[in-house]
Amino acid sequence: MKADNVEIKGSETEPLDLSFSASYRIASNLTLTPELTYGLNDDAGAPLLSLRAAWKF
Numbered sequence: 486m487k488a489d490n491v492e493i494k495g496s497e498t499e500p501l502d503l504s505f506s507a508s509y510r511i512a513s514n515l516t517l518t519p520e521l522t523y524g525l526n527d528d529a530g531a532p533l534l535s536l537r538a539a540w541k542f
Contacts, residue, residue, distance in 0.1 A: 501525040514541040 487493065506520035515538065522533040
């Protein structure tokens, strides 16, 4: 890609990530969901490990 006749490096591709997640019902009102995200190319972000909790009132 060029802007004002200057090539912008790393702008030819889009970020590509792969994510794995699974939901675990701990109790009838609590669900935990861990997720692992890994970048598949140089434009993707850093690897990420997250944990989401959902609580029903």
